[in-house]
Amino acid sequence: MTSVPSELYQHNYNQFSSTSMKNLDNTEEIISNKTQRELGIIEKLCSTYGFVYCCHRDGRYFFHFSEYKNDITQAKIGDVVEFEIIIDKRKQKPVAINIIPVSSEIIGENRVEGTIAVVARQQLLNNGFDEINFIPDGKVTYVKKGETYFLPYDITDLQDSSISIKVGDQVTFNVGQDRRTNQFFARNIELIKNINSPIATIKRYRGVISTMKDSFGFIEREDALKEIFFHITEFGPNIATNIIQPGVEVEFDIQDRHNKEVAINIVILPKGTVQFDEIDKTPYIGRILQTLQNKPKKSNETLTGRLLYDTIDNKMSELSFGERDRCGLYTLLENDIVQFVIAKDKRDGMMRATQISLLDQSFLKSKEHREMSITICDEENNLQRPDRLITKLKSINFDENKRQKLIIVRQPRNADEKSKGFTSIRIERAPGVLIKNQQ
Known part of the structure; x- marks a missing residue:
């Protein structure tokens, strides 16, 4: 569940908040207001006018700089503002007036106790203003009146970023609400109990990456005869993506997401650690x-x-x-x-x-017919092979320091009606010489 009980909040917010959380829950009082304040974002600024986009309804409204109640030179695109809407008598179009800059987020004063469910790894990029649709990858979970809630957070929400937190750590935090999207977040997170203490221990699991596709894959578990899903971001930012391949041995935690188990906090292990x-x-x-x-x-x-x-x-x-x-x-x-x-x-x-x-x-x-030959490697001039073999032979790397023979086995009769010719290949060590053309 992602919604947050309103009793988590105090009602004394900053001076720019025109409506308290109590009033937000009271629809009748909002309807009775003669002039309702809207929340929006400055979308465009010109020489003497601009446009604001309403956050909670589909609307884009013109405004004149004279309606901006603070220093207009400090205003920039992406700023969150509150405004009223009236109808321009001349053009009969809605315009924004009484524009006031406000904070984009409301943060409650009550501290809430919870547990780290997913460790945040991704940080919000600061490119001038907050991205409205950005949802951090970290998750904090807590229980209120028998219901479990999950709140996202990012690295900057930790009060002490130098402390390493893990899944299962107990923390306290404030609940924040983005006024533009009504999305709730965990803010000002403080660690109160680490899982390394004797009280709390979480089992780690091991396995081998079995398949990979794009940014996700599956791990064959060492403890159970089944596979588990993982996303590549669970390896952390310091692991090169080309290292994450089938056959790599890993250690991980298991988390339940949407009634499905997924692997998180994945660490690469030395080869030979996992034994099935x-x-x-x-x-x-x-x-x-x-x-x-x-x-x-x-x-x-x-x-x-x-x-x-x-x-x-x-x-x-x-x-x-x-x-x-x-x-x-x-x-x-x-x-x-x-x-x-x-x-x-x-x-x-x-x-x-x-x-x-x-x-x-x-x-x-065996009565199978075998061919033996000396392999010659020429880097510049590739030898011409018969057409029937050129598409059938596999690419084989020979070791110059070892003597080898190549045996080509004819396809058994009726083994595959669609295949003809030489398909089976065998290689074994045998007396002989591997010749390489010297340039």
Whole structure:
């Protein structure tokens, strides 16, 4: 809830306020006034006249400088003013008179106790006057008469900006209302209890960024078998956006927004900190039963491959595996002989094969046709390849210090009716020489 009870306010506001909060709640008294004061913003200033835009109704009114009750030379575009509206007898058009500059915000005197819900990171840019529609990214929450309220705040609302505040910190503040938009804010925030005290502790969560799109993404949680949404601004202003990529390990808090959990106060962790699995280091030998599927039947199905292996008690057992469980980017085919270890997911206890490597026995037993060649790198003159291979080969980086062989595997018959030619690629170390053209 974002509305604020009127009892939070005192009724003695600054001298420019023409109507008290009590009168704002009394519609009959407003209607009975012969001349109602309007709130507006100076929109344009010319040589001897200007225009004001009404904040609470769709209207733009002409005014003469003689109607401005303060020093007109001090007036500027964007200033908040109060004025009356009359009909010009000559032109029969409404004009603004009795114009008085006023404060754009009303701040109550009562101090309210609350809790930091979202730490403010964005600061209002001062470009001459306040932006009317600017809503700070910080949030303070408090409870009044059984109802929970959320008020926005920015960095400048902290009484002591040198003190670092965190989600869950207890604070006191004044409630302010922007008279132009009727939006409420938390002002003059003072810290009274830090979450680092023994009384208040908040659990931190860890995970790995799984997907990114534009300015938001999802984190795969370490404690639960599900993902959580995050916005890139939760990393803070000191983190370069190009660092925030899938695979990055993070620590974060969880907040409920609109009945959905989101990750906040995100911190990047060293690689290897987050562990989803308990890995048995014992190596096993197995045979591929089902290859990885490019388009699984279910969108959330990631472990589409299956292999068969001998257990310790000489029983045949099956394990699933996914795209990230291979040690290399080579294609695994049916009946390939592989070596692997067994991983157990700490979240749900599910077993799978991981660290899968292709063994030489696969090529000894397989009848697939293989081609071997020496790779030559020429930086200036690119070698002409057959048209049928140029769009099928993947981009591969070879290490000049390692001897490698490239094996191109022909597409199995009826594996994919729409695909023909050479699609499967395997790379493994083998005796040979990598030649580079010296300039």
